[in-house]
Amino acid sequence: MEQENNNTMPKYSRLKEYLKEQMKRGVIAPGSQLPSENMLAEEFKISRHTVRQALNDLENEGLIFREQGRGTFRSYPTSGKGKIVALVTTYISEYIFPEVIRGIEEVLSAAGCTLLLASTGNDQKKEAACLESLLQQKISGLIIEPTQSARKNVNLKYYRDLEKRGIPYLMLHAYYPELDPAYIIMDDEKGGYMAAEYLIQLGHKKIAGVFKADDRQGVKRRDGFLKALKKYGVKITPDLLGAYETAQLYSYPYQFGRALFAKGEQPTAMVCYNDQIALMVLEALRDEGIKVPEEFSLLSFDDSSLAVASEVKLSSIKHPKAAMGRQAARFILDMIEDKVIKVRQVYQPELILRSSCRALV
Amino acid sequence: MEQENNNTMPKYSRLKEYLKEQMKRGVIAPGSQLPSENMLAEEFKISRHTVRQALNDLENEGLIFREQGRGTFRSYPTSGKGKIVALVTTYISEYIFPEVIRGIEEVLSAAGCTLLLASTGNDQKKEAACLESLLQQKISGLIIEPTQSARKNVNLKYYRDLEKRGIPYLMLHAYYPELDPAYIIMDDEKGGYMAAEYLIQLGHKKIAGVFKADDRQGVKRRDGFLKALKKYGVKITPDLLGAYETAQLYSYPYQFGRALFAKGEQPTAMVCYNDQIALMVLEALRDEGIKVPEEFSLLSFDDSSLAVASEVKLSSIKHPKAAMGRQAARFILDMIEDKVIKVRQVYQPELILRSSCRALV
């Protein structure tokens, strides 16, 4: 693997590769004895010292163990147990991540693996630091939610490094097309389209939208949203289209909500990037004295616990959350076991109707 | 260390110990070059091969690195960086845990450490499995929230094992007194007392309470609650005192809420184990047609995001959440660095007033 089997490779390395291959193929079963050092030396026409060099390496890698006077044996592979799978998300406590993480942890712990957790705060510098420290650990696989996925990623080299080391990784929620990785995502564009279409079919003509600008999910949802407006001939008004970045998360949505009616436009409905945003907009609308859903329809994404916690139960586009996490964990385990090379799954959006939208009469 | 420095020890082992000692004393500084193999061979009157045997071991232990043509160098000790701290909580996604976890992760990643996460679902069997697999990993420290802390713990042996291995651990939210461990907890009894006292001072005379029975936090909060009732001479009615265990989490609180007024008692206020329970009770009260806070006062614990998500903003006893997580992480890091042996911190409860309670006139 490391090099070709040509003669440029040192003899002890060739022996190592040979033995590894034999183990992989099952010719040398776990627990069974390897040929003695002298036999290997004779067979490969190399000195015993060179054989020992190879065996020392294999011993350090944990593939074999030796007992003085008895012989050398293949060690019992721990069969996936005790492996570490790393998870890097943008956030840990916010939004729907806790549930996704729970789903992942569920499957991993059931498989006897442990979960190494890190978060980036959606900051590429922190993502670099995370990957840096994860690469120091002996991780068997990585599930990662890309950071500011709509921007150019500066940390591609870490992913290349993972590939070099043969550590599989799986991207969640979004992915960098340059890497052509395994991924599990939502069909966010379709989701955006469905959201807008639903409001249009309720009779809304002036529909606002606010989306996250630095995540691919946000861009996709907006694209689908605009696509639906265009398809149904609904006018797209710049004033009604909001965009924010991570840093503005706690200020922009409320302000946008307060400013919605200031500019003469009189929107009757709105699509929000997610429930978190929708609640902030809801707060703004309440402060403006506008009642939801009587005077204004609100539709958002992710169907999080927030959607049912408020007095107005939000209609929202479902996110599989824990199920997606479990699926991601199963996939990465399969990838670690070499069962599958590259998985790709796209969840179809589904609209959960509650009481935040109303048909215009 | 492994043996005495007598002659029974192999030569290469003696050289290893010698070099380790030199590094420990700082004679060989990190990054600095070691004597060449030939020099060491000459100095110790051993063959170069034997020197290499020692150096190979040290290289595998990560203490030195070698560069062909340049020499052998002491590697830079990662000084606390790259260490793994494990965290075992009852839940990951529910309740306030995400925020606690976030706080912990914040501090750890800033210190260059990584977080190994596992959850028990408040099940002692799963706790055993967690600890089992964690002990296989090279963890430097452990933060753990005890499982069903009000019950007798069957997993004490794992903690003894940790102690034997010199791996520090810190208990969160509750602790097993048998272990006399380091801990960070809330003063739950005082919190329960404060909650009841507040409602009593508002003029309530019939106060219900529902608490978790299998966690020490629940028991303590109930104890404080009852203590206050007794002190102020408020009658304690068994029908108004609810207790549930983990398995009943999603059924009991709602049923208890619905049944509150069936038995002739007419409580005017209630203390709930936490916000999550309070919301379920709130749902039950709504279905019973009872308005909060007009007809009924509700007070709960933890000041979680749920407390402000509902239409009735819950008054709640504050939980430090992320701050507590950060503190826990700082403590465990200190313990790993041997700066402190055993830390103990008890957070004082604080009542956050919102709009779920009203004074009786």
Added chain:
DNA sequence: TATTACAAGTTGTCTGCACAAGTAAAAAAA
């Protein structure tokens, strides 16, 4: 001055040998 070639020193690979220490089974002795 800048470049190239060389020399000295480093670790990497490899051979061959010898004996020690430990295991397991066969052989010998009780």
Added chain:
DNA sequence: TTTTTTTACTTGTGCAGACAACTTGTAATA
């Protein structure tokens, strides 16, 4: 038959030497 000893094997430790591959500083060259 049971016990002890021997023997033949295993891996562990150690020596001496050789050349390859690589780095670095110095000397020779352009």
